[in-house]
Amino acid sequence: MVRVVIQLIGLVIGGMAGAEVYGWMDSTAAWSGPSYGMLEQSGTYYMNVAVGALIGGIAASFLTAPASRLFGKGVELMAGLPLRQLMVGICGLGAGLLLSVLLHPAVADLQGIGRLLPALLALGLGYGGLRIALAKQDEIATGFAALMEKPIAPQPEENPRYEEHKILDTSVIIDGRIADICKTGFIEGTLVIPEFVLEELQHIADSSDLLKRNRGRRGLDILNKIQKELDVRVLIYEGDFEEIGEVDSKLVKLAKALRGKVVTNDFNLNKVCELQGVSVLNINDLANAVKPVVLPGEEIVVQVIKDGKEHGQGVAYLDDGTMIVVEGGRDYIGTTMEVLVTSVLQTSAGRMIFAKPKLLEKAL
Numbered sequence: 001m002v003r004v005v006i007q008l009i010g011l012v013i014g015g016m017a018g019a020e021v022y023g024w025m026d027s028t029a030a031w032s033g034p035s036y037g038m039l040e041q042s043g044t045y046y047m048n049v050a051v052g053a054l055i056g057g058i059a060a061s062f063l064t065a066p067a068s069r070l071f072g073k074g075v076e077l078m079a080g081l082p083l084r085q086l087m088v089g090i091c092g093l094g095a096g097l098l099l100s101v102l103l104h105p106a107v108a109d110l111q112g113i114g115r116l117l118p119a120l121l122a123l124g125l126g127y128g129g130l131r132i133a134l135a136k137q138d139e140i141a142t143g144f145a146a147l148m149e150k151p152i153a154p155q156p157e158e159n160p161r162y163e164e165h166k167i168l169d170t171s172v173i174i175d176g177r178i179a180d181i182c183k184t185g186f187i188e189g190t191l192v193i194p195e196f197v198l199e200e201l202q203h204i205a206d207s208s209d210l211l212k213r214n215r216g217r218r219g220l221d222i223l224n225k226i227q228k229e230l231d232v233r234v235l236i237y238e239g240d241f242e243e244i245g246e247v248d249s250k251l252v253k254l255a256k257a258l259r260g261k262v263v264t265n266d267f268n269l270n271k272v273c274e275l276q277g278v279s280v281l282n283i284n285d286l287a288n289a290v291k292p293v294v295l296p297g298e299e300i301v302v303q304v305i306k307d308g309k310e311h312g313q314g315v316a317y318l319d320d321g322t323m324i325v326v327e328g329g330r331d332y333i334g335t336t337m338e339v340l341v342t343s344v345l346q347t348s349a350g351r352m353i354f355a356k357p358k359l360l361e362k363a364l
Contacts, residue, residue, distance in 0.1 A: 092133020096125040165260030
């Protein structure tokens with residue numbers, strides 16, 4: 001369909017150019033000698049129009065492929081933009097074109113190369129309006145919100161606001177657990193992966209340090225798994241906040257613009273988001289929340305793997321990493337045994353469980 005439209009436009013423009021050439025030739029002939037007869041003039045006019053249309057159609061055929069690609073990229077870019085950014089851009093473009101229409105009578109009578117000035121004016125003002133509107137989108141959105149605000153007391157929301165977009169930061173992508181969480185279906189909505197996060201991830205993957213390079217490549221593998229293997233919507237956000245240098249600050253700005261949540265396991269970013277009023281999903285908090293609850297008096301099976309700090313103690317771990325201090329467990333290092341939980345201590349670093357071998361309990 002795009003090919004046909006481009007070829008039709010080429011035919012029309014070529015025909016119009018042929019008619020202009022005929023007019024120029026006719027005016028030249030009027031000055032140089034006797035004019036043609038009516039039939040001969042008519043034949044020359046239609047011949048020029050046909051030749052011009054043929055040349056325009058051929059030229060349009062050569063331009064069809066690159067024009068189709070540009071059109072497709074433009075459609076994909078517009079489809080990936082947030083609705084607010086798209087609407088603000090359209091309004092800015094319309095304002096620029098409207099200004100060019102108002103200025104058109106002042107430049108409409110120009111001759112020669114000046115005839116191109118109205119078209120150049122429309123292109124320049126339209127593009128300028130588009131760029132200005134996108135640069136001032138936050139202020140424009142705030143102004144429209146103030147105009148549309150109703151002069152009544154705000155009512156408390158019965159249902160909390162559903163935040164569709166979940167914005168991933170670099171640390172949570174490298175961590176890798178986000179793929180397993182998405183696979184279980186606990187995260188709803190659209191996963192947003194900003195392009196500036198991808199650039200940071202690519203920079204880490206290209207690092208000369210082996211550990212950083214492996215972490216970056218693992219992050220890219222996780223993203224590939226999320227996009228191709230999991231049933232979850234993924235949006236690559238191509239916008240950027242060039243006036244902001246730090247990636248964390250850009251994430252906070254993007255979360256405000258999209259009214260979404262930041263998904264991270266970075267403690268500092270978590271605090272910054274809380275101070276800025278941005279919702280956060282911290283997967284470390286999720287991991288702590290789903291740890292199994294162990295109460296004093298329960299029996300569990302563990303493997304003692306090393307000495308404890310105190311004399312005779314052994315240390316074991318649960319599958320989630322919770323440390324278990326086994327009183328008198330030093331003699332059982334390297335063996336799997338049943339222990340009886342005596343107490344549970346909650347510290348700033350996590351939970352610590354104290355237990356004693358069940359064999360000793362039976363002996364007593």
